Amino acid sequence: MDAATRCRHALAPPGRGLTNQGFARLSMTIVFTTLILLLTVAISGVLIGLLPFRLPRPLVQIALGAALAVPSFGLHVRLDPELFFLLFIPPLLFADAWRMPRREFRRLLGPITALALGLVMVTVICVGFFVHWLIPQVPLAAGFALGAVLSPTDAVAVSAITGNARIPPRLLHILQGEALMNDASGLVALRFGVAATLTGAFSLPKAALSFVIIAAGGLAVGWALAWLFAQVRYFLTQWRGDDPSSHVALLLLLPFGAYLMGEHLGVSGILSAVAAGMTLNSIDTLKGELATRMQNRGMWAMLEFIFNGVIFVLLGQQIPVILAHAGDAKDSIGVDWWHLASYPLAVLVLLMVSRYLWVWVMLKLVVMRARRRGEAVTRVSSRIIATTTLAGVRGAITLAAVLSLPLTESDGTPFPGRSVFVFIAVSVILSSLIIATIALPPLLRRIQLPEDDPRATEERDARAASARAAIQALDRMREEYKAESDDADEASLYAEVAARVMAAYQPWLDPDSDAEDKQRARRGFGMERTLRLAALNAERDELYRLRGQAEINDVTMRRIMADIDLTEASLRSGRRSGKR
Known part of the structure; x- marks a missing residue:
């Protein structure tokens, strides 16, 4: 059976096959839906600019996705968890891991581990016992599964919510590291919670050993694949020269390969993708390859924008359907609407309180350890703790995880509490996003930051x-x-040119000096940059005029334009750095 036939059988309804014409219509529907989703992501930024008030991009995209799902539009995409994890999670986590500063990750490994592993376990336990007490029909193991579903956080949503507000660099790196690692720990914990619910048996030592094997195996697979990829690409570069387009395309496939290999071997595919990104960053195989670096940056920036946008649009797509089936959740546990509506609120309060206490204890321990070492420490700011608490926004990982819960147990009975869990998870996602949107920006504005940014x-x-x-x-x-x-x-001419080139570097040698000659040199450097940008714009206008009058062709214009754009990108990068 060839691949096309297998695909037809997989997509066809049970007991029926798809004809070639039916398969073509289905393919057109998939393509049409994909284009609609991409268009929705593209216009979300335009709508944000038209609104009289500022809204984070994720909330706008969720609202657009929900609007598309109403009967008037009739566009609904059923979220398949396995497909979602394969298509969206590996490249996004790979890109985040690649950008994660290695030095800060090593220095902050303790707090990151405490949040990504310790807090996940605390969340699983607290939510499990609380939900079992709140809804007695839900077994304790199923409550642990819900806790695992709600444990991953979404750093992408936090970045979009905070906007231009400055986040303390140390806190930003901790949140990024937490989001990188707690996806894997939460999903592994979910696997054990579901298994315990289905089998009725759970062994803590066995689960702990399996967790270590799954996590360590995922890290090992990601490291091995990234190392092998780097060696192969280096060999190809030395043998055939740099081919930026091919190298960037191969790089795009690496996170998917790491994820699939990890899952095939029974270890964490998510950690495999994270490890591949960090490993490739440390190997630094793009040294000396200017064209590859430029194409790589542009490709990943566009990919992240599209994938993150589609994730939030898809999240919004699920909301109307899930809320429409809220009555099934109410009937499954035999409560009224008021009780059902109070469950997500109670769980959200528990999540925020447990996160606040965990962060407070963690920071207190860090301060105590520093004092024992004789280091100078500052008082733990309550605003920092509150900011870290509110930054625990839940996102698309939580939705995909809760939808991945099995519909039935092995004997055919419905999975206990599944419909309630889906309702709670969606409500917690929306509530955490809205609360963070309202409270995070004011909190960040009131945090005392050093006058001179350490990064600058x-x-x-x-x-x-x-x-x-x-x-x-x-x-x-x-x-x-x-x-x-x-x-x-x-x-003499060579010395004159060398002196002119060296003069461009003088402003960077002592940028904080108040000496008149240095200030004059920096002003001159700024004037030169302005003049150069004006000259580049004039060059570009003249090229368009020449092309318009058919004096040059498009190939000539593109070649010259590429040099102009590269020079302008360098000048504008220098302008941004100089403003800090």
Whole structure:
């Protein structure tokens, strides 16, 4: 049976096959739906700009997705959890892991582990016992499964909510690291919760050992694949030269390969994708490949925008259907509407209180440890704790996880509490997003931050060091050329050009100096950048004029335009850095 036939059988309703014409119509429907989702993601940014007040992009995309699902539009995409995890999660986690600073991750490994592993276990236990007490019809093991569903956080939603508000760098890295790791720990815990519900048996030592094997195996698989990928790409580059498009395409497939390999071997595919991103970042195989680096940055930026947008649109797509079936959830446990509506609120309060207490205890322990070492410590800010608590926003991972719960047990009876769990999970997702949207920006504005951003200081120091190295190299080349050249006029011209190039690096050597000559040099550098940008715009306008009058063709224009764009990108990058 070929692949097309297998695909037809997989998509066909039970007991019937799809004809070629029916399969073609189904394919057109899939393509049409995909285009609608992409269009919705694209116009979400436009709508945000038209609104008289600011709304985070995730909430707008969720609302658009829900609007598409109303009967008037009739567009509803059923979220398949396995397909969702395969298509969306690996590339997004891979990109986040690639950008995660290695130094900060190592330094903050303790707090990240405490949140991504310790807090997940606390959440699973607290929610499990609480839901079992709140809804006696729900077995304790099924309550643990709901706790695992609600444990992963969504750092993407937090970044979109905070917008331009400055997050303390240390807190930002902790939240990024937590979101990277707790997806895997929460989903592994979900696997054990579901197994315990279906079999009625649970062994803590066996579960702990399985958890370690699954996590360590996922990390090992991701590291091995990334290392192998780096070696193969390095060999191909040395053998056939740099081919940016091919290398970027292969890189795009790496997170999917890591995820699939991990899942095939029975370990964590999510941790495999995370480990692949971190490993490739540490190997740094893109050194010296300018075109590949530029294409890679553009590709991942666009991919993240589209995938994140589609995730939130799909989340909004599920809400009307889930709320429409809320009556089934009410009937399954025999309560009225008021009691059903109070369950998500109670669970959300439990999640926030347990997170607040866990973060408070964790920070207190960090302060106590620092004092024992004789280090200078500052008082733990209640605003930092509150910000960390509210940043525990639940997102699409939670929705996909709760929808992945089995419909029935092995004997055919419905999975206990599944419809209630879906209602609670969706309500918690929306509530956490709305609360964070309202409360996070004011909290961040009131947090006392250093006047000089440590990241900006570090960047200035690095620029000064690189500028010194550049000036030393140019000076050495000038002296070597002067010694080797027999033409005095040529040597003088070379020295003049070298001095002009070295002057461009002078403003970076002492950017904090108040000396008049340094201030004048920096002003001159800014003027030069402005003049160069104006000249580039004039070049671009002239190229369009020449192309419009058929004096040059499109190939010539694109080649020259590529050089202009590269120069402009460098100048504008310098402008952003200089403003810090």
